[in-house]
Amino acid sequence: MSNKSKIAVLDDWxxxxxxxxxxxxxxxxxxxxxxxxxxxxADDAAAKLADFDIVLSMRERTPLPGSLINRxxxxxMLGMTGARNASLDTPACTARGIPVCSTQGGGYSDSATAELALGLLIAAARGLAVxxxxxxxxxxxxxxxxxxxxAGKTLGVIGLGxxxxxxxxxAKALRMNVIAWSQNLTAxxxxTAGAKLVSxxxxMSTADAISIHMVLSDRSRGLVGKADIARMKPGAILINTSRGPIIDEAAMLEALHANKIVAALDVYDREPLPANHPIRKAPNTVLAPHLGYCVKETWDGFYPQMIENAMAFLDGKPVRVTNPEALKG
Incomplete structure (x- = not known):
């Protein structure tokens, strides 16, 4: 029997x-x-990962709550790509003395998700999927x-980070007018960003297209609700490259089937999207399989750092540790 450490590289979709x-x-x-x-x-994950010493996870693809970590x-050691992971229970790792190691830096990939949002906007505006x-x-x-x-249409940006x-x-390069809103946005x-602050x-009621750029949190979950979708102009385009649960999915599906709006989506409430999910058959949609940050430049930054993190841990000198308190004692 080998006494080598076992390392799992997750979510390489x-x-x-x-x-x-x-x-x-x-x-x-x-x-x-x-x-x-x-x-x-979670049962499947617990069974397949039970023998691994190190787990290298991809962003928020496999949820890693304490209930799984403790199984x-x-x-x-737990590695994650990016600087934060809302679906990872870091305190649960800390309680067991498990360091969580991140990757840093975006390089040329820091705009990849926004570039995809632009592509979805144009694809939806011109019916490219059909x-x-x-x-x-x-x-x-x-x-x-x-x-x-x-040109001349109005883009509404929710989240102006x-x-x-x-x-x-x-959008300005396309000669669109840009309006924006988020809870903390100032005029x-x-x-400064080239947009106008509105309520x-x-x-929701004046934009010809709306693009969401928010982090999923308790405050943003369900942020675009049934009443918001009801305010949208007929034929308006709703673009989401952030996180699925920011939009009320049932209300969006209802508006799509009523031919009220068009949706251009890269993210969903459940991922991977189940084979029988109603969004797959919804009309008036352009659908991508969460490709936002998935470009060569991103992987060229993520995976070498993941390897470095694992090697450093095996050497007894962990790096990029997000929970240094896990190493005490």
Missing amino acids: QGVARGAADWAPLQARAEVVFFQDAFAD LPKLR GDSNIRAGKFQMGVPVGIGL RLGGYMTTY EKAE KDEL
Whole structure:
């Protein structure tokens, strides 16, 4: 029997982990197992990860609550990509003396999600998903929705942080007017970014397209609710590249089926999206499989640092530790 450490690399849904970095030095010291499929549930995750000493997780794909962490008896170190992970229970790790190691820096990838939001906006405005489907099915323009030009239209940005600021810049390049709202946004900050601060009600009722750029939190969960969606202009486009639960999914589905709005989505309440999920058959949609930050530049930053984190831990000198108190004692 080998006494090598066992390392699990989770959530490699696109099969990119192996090619994004040189795993050989780590594989020389540990058994590395790549998981390309999502776990069915917490029981499945607990069973498959029970023998692993180190778990390297991808952002918020597999939820890692304390109830799961405490079912992993051999876990000694947890790695995560990015600086934060809302679905990871860090205190549960700290209580067991398990360091949580992050990755840092965005490089060229820091705008990738906003770039995708721009692509979804244009795809939705011009009916590209239906057009693509038609071409593949031997048809041409039949049934493709009549598009809208974006110049002169109004984009509403919910959340004017870094990504919302990029989206504002792109929209201005398209000669769109940009309005913005979030709970803490000031008129000065909006103006500096090239947008105009308005109330949430005004944004929902006057924007021709709305793009969400918010972190999921207790305050943002359900932020775009049934009443907000009801205020949207007929044919308005709702773009979400942030997190699914920010939008009331049932209300959005109802508005889509009523031909009231168009949705351009990269994120969903449940991911991976279940095969029988109603969104898959909803009309008036452009759907992407959470590709926001998934670009080569991101992986080129994430995976080498994940390997460094694991190697440093095996050397007894953990780096990029988000919970240094776990190392005391």
